[in-house]
Amino acid sequence: MEKTTDTFPLTMNSSEEQGTVCIFGTGDFGRSLGLKMLHCGYSVVFGSRNPQKSSLLPKGAEVLSYSEAAQKSDIIFLTIHREHYDFLTELTGVLNGKILVDVSNNLKINQYPESNAEYLAQLLPGAHVVKAFNTISAWALQSGALDASRQVFVCGNNNKAKQRVMDIVRTLGLTPLDQGSLKAASEIENYPLQLFPMWKFPFYLSAVLCVFFFFYCVVREVIYPYVYENKDNSFRMAISIPNRVFPIAALTLLALVYLPGVIAAILQLYRGTKYRRFPDWLDHWMLCRKQLGLVALGFAFLHVLYTLVIPIRYYVRWRLGNQTTTQAISKKENPFSTSSAWLSDSYMALGILGFFLFVLLGITSLPSVSNAVNWREFRFVQSKLGYLTLIFCTAHTLIYGGKKFLSPSILRWCLPSAYVIALIIPCTVLVLKFILILPCVNKTLTRIRQGWERHSKVSNWH
Amino acid sequence: MEKTTDTFPLTMNSSEEQGTVCIFGTGDFGRSLGLKMLHCGYSVVFGSRNPQKSSLLPKGAEVLSYSEAAQKSDIIFLTIHREHYDFLTELTGVLNGKILVDVSNNLKINQYPESNAEYLAQLLPGAHVVKAFNTISAWALQSGALDASRQVFVCGNNNKAKQRVMDIVRTLGLTPLDQGSLKAASEIENYPLQLFPMWKFPFYLSAVLCVFFFFYCVVREVIYPYVYENKDNSFRMAISIPNRVFPIAALTLLALVYLPGVIAAILQLYRGTKYRRFPDWLDHWMLCRKQLGLVALGFAFLHVLYTLVIPIRYYVRWRLGNQTTTQAISKKENPFSTSSAWLSDSYMALGILGFFLFVLLGITSLPSVSNAVNWREFRFVQSKLGYLTLIFCTAHTLIYGGKKFLSPSILRWCLPSAYVIALIIPCTVLVLKFILILPCVNKTLTRIRQGWERHSKVSNWH
């Protein structure tokens, strides 16, 4: 799909001289960066403790002592660990006024109180420190296989120095992203260490939901028949039970996307102001709503696939074949029930429409799409269409239960069907939301959100 | 999916001083912006008519009179309504040479003849007006939940002032987008007021199509059997009839994507030049082809889902069970018809391939994908693959009709099946396109599109 890979390849012909750059450190990243820069037409000078030509260094690069190397160029890439920055203070004289590019990464998020780049800037106040290149891997530089990202986050306090580094980034075929002042360095240093931080809560939550409902269904549909009828229903664990667990997880997670908004509204109504912070758990919950919704969409997608393979399952074919055979042997036609047809068809139609809207929501949350809509449009989609999706999916589940909903015959060991439990949160959210949009309540809420305060009370609390 | 939210959070530690900014206006947006800036290390001075410390203002901010506040900073954010800009003329002296950031929005699109920012620039010719921040909501600034977009459109006539504002935007953790000179301000001011303007025509068109064909099918499939056979087919309104309406809408809209191109080609051939403007309706139609196509894809997706649930519908199971029972009772095997198998399989295969190509078209219209392909590739996909999709889908519909296509027995109250009507536009488009790519016609058209003119005639018309 994306083909920038080949259109602007990392390796250009070095027909033209781009100037000299200096690299401190001859480790893997330093060598990879040096090789890449040589390919792009730069002269490269390595600074090293033991300035002897190593066979590992790219051909064409010079190796000098740190201070000699630093004198050859006005821009120095530091590919050394933060722990060894101390020796740089000895070079203060030669590094004064030079651009120092800090490419270092740490082993853990927030390992040090200040970022490596800011620490460097404190060590050498006379140099222009720029943070860059730490999000690019040595392997990617070497192989040119920059699938993950060609983006190089750049930050620094000196604009000229930053521009200089960004030009080099572009010459290497990468995309610089200006992140502002050096204060952004700690964010940039944490960035490559993260593994889907916003997805952790939705992921664990859905795992807990799935495991709980899986065992709940196993008890009801496998163990119960085994104990009472000695029937081996274990095969249901492959498709039938997942196909109960997944829609339950999807519906619950979707409802949990809208629950924090409702709670926040109630809190604001109760407090009579919007100028007090929400509790931390609510803030965090609101920030990962998108991830919750996308996980829910994943479960809904699985539910759709599991449902659509029903007619080609051996069990279903066997059961339908036997039903028809019994019917044929008894020689009577099955009467047609219009109400059953209506129930079956409307429950499916609601499910399909709900899933369709859900997919729309998912598409609009793609970064490139959500960047192309304005705030009003985004709110329209995520709020109006989102609630419509929730209504459709809840109605789909309600009608699925149909006549047998909550009938006592469906209880096994006093356990109701799993979908009955799944309906609790969505119905609660919808009822609360319905109350919140009643004109009288909504009017107060709107005023509060526009900055109005129920002063008398608030001032007492302050 | 996108996790910038947490990697570069809006709230940074204010360990470092970023300088002083001034905000005119103490409304909701002004306060939210001030709070955000305080968090990001700025000193904030509010300018107000009544410079008394309000409990609503963020702690740590100063409140002064307008002219005092303006003297404290070289950059002033105006969070006041355009209607109140007049008083600024009194401050001309103190505002001279300062950067004025206009964040105002209007209530309606094109409410005033010129944009608020341009109006401001006329009022204060000595100040450097920059338009920015109007697309960000107060709530998003406060909560950090910038799901919709971190993009801040910036425009202004003075490049230094613009750069200054863009640096602040970056420090707040947002992405500035340079939109050029102040002339772009009216677009930027209209932007947050729009609600899918390009989608209106496709949306209304498809609504009309759906309603028309829904009632057409209800007449043929529910009312007709009720009148003549007293059969209650009302349950067909949930799935069977939508599953006729949706493919018809999809095919018609897809054909309407390609019709304007064909009409334009015919117009160019007729006029013998490409240098005359198309009528407005054609221009507008051509500009919303993408939206038309995506709506068509939505209907096609619904059609696929409605079709795939067919075998698990109660009605279908009942009908098949009864058929087999009848067959079993009469004790004879159904003979196998190779031609029926061919018809059924090829109609489905065409439908699947058509849908597959349609999804490909949809994916390439995602902004991030279409930005990664060049013009030649985009044209290849949207034109070649697009016509292939249209051909597949039209053939799918033709073969669906199969033998009974246009046979009089299918008429009810003289109404043909709905899909027969749906074929009119696609077939017309395909026939016209076929004529246009005949070598003799195509040669002339290509010459016209490369700038050639049928002079003799044209000059007479001028």
Next chain:
Amino acid sequence: MEKTTDTFPLTMNSSEEQGTVCIFGTGDFGRSLGLKMLHCGYSVVFGSRNPQKSSLLPKGAEVLSYSEAAQKSDIIFLTIHREHYDFLTELTGVLNGKILVDVSNNLKINQYPESNAEYLAQLLPGAHVVKAFNTISAWALQSGALDASRQVFVCGNNNKAKQRVMDIVRTLGLTPLDQGSLKAASEIENYPLQLFPMWKFPFYLSAVLCVFFFFYCVVREVIYPYVYENKDNSFRMAISIPNRVFPIAALTLLALVYLPGVIAAILQLYRGTKYRRFPDWLDHWMLCRKQLGLVALGFAFLHVLYTLVIPIRYYVRWRLGNQTTTQAISKKENPFSTSSAWLSDSYMALGILGFFLFVLLGITSLPSVSNAVNWREFRFVQSKLGYLTLIFCTAHTLIYGGKKFLSPSILRWCLPSAYVIALIIPCTVLVLKFILILPCVNKTLTRIRQGWERHSKVSNWH
């Protein structure tokens, strides 16, 4: 989805003067560019060999001789072919210090040894050459229908000149992308000539795979029964056989995505270093893994659709109906086989989960999504999830075979079922990968990838 089209339309009101630009060349592109610039408030002067007002030129533009036109503006757009650049040397005096924007394209990729823009810079060393606008088509400029891309790649050695051109690009409503120095010009000139270069290998490979397996299956399933049983199975060519070919192609291509990584690891282990280049074929293979994977996903998607329509096919309904009839006539119930139910359900569940993960992989390879994840996350998704997908899909195929896997009864003309052949590559990849992640092997590999070398051997080789 994207609506920038209308929010920042190309045509603005020309209420304000933007300065004068000069265009050399009065061909189609020159005229379209001139018209566009007039609309955006620029004064346009055309430079022409025969400076007489042509009716084709946009109204409001001046036409002068080259040297006269050049004197009117400090920025000159060259919309002439490279072959005619020679005459510019006569204008060296007047062009000195001016910004020359080279918009030219070639007819073939790498048609000349150096890019047109670099050639121009050599001809006129005193001018500031900027490459831009060559990726925009005349038609798109004229009609405003810039669906493909609003991106204008800009490069040049003089930063001020480049900024100037980028400002004009923005004023025209387009998005400038700074590509660095003039060295990038050859890439920019090749860009619009490319037609999915990275997709060629995956496309041809999959075409070969499909054709081979299609005929393989036709021999086994159509010709064999025709020869031995005189049965006309030709209808299987529409759905049954494609539904064998597509999953085979999908699984094989997916395995081929992971094979080069395994080969590379083995090579590195064997060589004891990572500092030697891989053979070219391996490099190229590794660079088009993403495309291979997406083509595989396409086939998997088709396989899913072809599988889900199974129960509504005429042939399947006929067969099931007859089976049940036979069963009913013989008046016995089919016994239920738990092992068959387990096999059928687990094979489908594995297929669904494999497809689900495959879709996730596809989504993360969308440019906007892969830009939003860091390198660690991308590697996690593409490597860990990727192998999980491969394991699921391989297991799906293995269990599909089930009991009859490799049984001699399934051979026809000594040909095993097609899926047996399809399993060879995936199983090989999985076994090799399993060996590579054994702790002893993995340790060595990790050390090599961190830069370690098995020196003794390597130095001899150097």
